[in-house]
Amino acid sequence: MSDAARSVVLTVLVTVLGTGAFWWGTDGFSAFTAETARRADILRAPRPLPAAVLEDQDGRVFRLDDYRGRLLAVEFIYTRCTTICRSLGMAFKQIRDRVPPDALGRDVALLSISFDPERDDPASLKIYGGSHGADGEHWRIARVRDAAQLQALLDAFGVVVIPDRFGGFEHNAAIHLVGRDGRLVEISDLEAPLQFAEKLAEAL
Template sequence: MSTIVRGIVSTALVVACGTAAFWWGTDGFSAYTAEAARRADILRAPRPVPTVELEDQDGRRFRLDDYRGRLLAVEFIYTRCMTVCRSLGVAFRQIRDAVPPESLGRDFALLSISFDPERDDPASLKAYGRNFGADGEHWRLARVRDAAELTALLDAFGVVVIPDRFGGFEHNAAIHLVGRDGRLVEISDLDQPLAFAGKVREKL
């Protein structure tokens, strides 16, 4: 075998091995990032979410279990956030407006959960929700009082929250759909609210 042929064969083997490793590492090329892998995993195997206790903008206590039997859109925010959380609020308002009004509350609800419970008291949550038209019934704002439960909830949804140097947080952002059985079934980009609403309408 000539040197040129051996070089071609060696290169082909390296490319084949690299392609196979990439295929395996990206779940058949379907996941190019950790976020994409997380979303693909949820679609393949919906994940139970913890039945944590929350307190809403009116000081009412409730549990995530209370939404069983309905579809639930969930976002994670903190009220002092002036960037991505504002975009989430706008996206949630668009979703709310795009689903059949008669399904709101009965078959579908929206829930914004703060991961800054120390500062996001009911009054702050109410003021934040008012900016986006949250009615406190079909779309509630809430915080988790128990730090251990908050950690478990963020982990279940795959939300990463890192304090920054200015008293705020760096965090990933998405719109999550919890099914009627209380399982996380889908994660969508915040810049595609109408596509998310279309998926909700299909499931109603």
């Protein structure tokens, strides 16, 4: 083979392999960030969640598994958060208000999980819930006290929490839907609570 032909063949080969690698690595040129990848991944393959013991705003201890058989909307927050968690709280309230009253509690529940169990004791959880309109029954605010369980839960949901410089946290915020079988089935943008509510209504 001549040098020129060799060069052309290898260039084509590298281009094909490189394009293939990018296709594979970005889910068909659709997911360039870890966040879109996480959402696409969940849609394709609903993910089982690890067991976790939670404590709610009234100090009641329960398990994530207790929600099996119901649709569960989950958000991750910390109560001192003044920015994105507010939007999350608003979005959650909009969703709650759109669930048919007879289904709320029986077939649909909402859960806000704090990833800052050190500072978010039941009292602060209660204040947070009150300010966002959570009733503490169908929409509970809870924390995971065991650090290992919390990390496993965050990992399974794909939530990354990093401390910022002001004693707070930055985290990828979204609304998560856990199916009746206890698996994470969908992650929605918090900008689109109405669509999420529609999907919930369809699944009823």
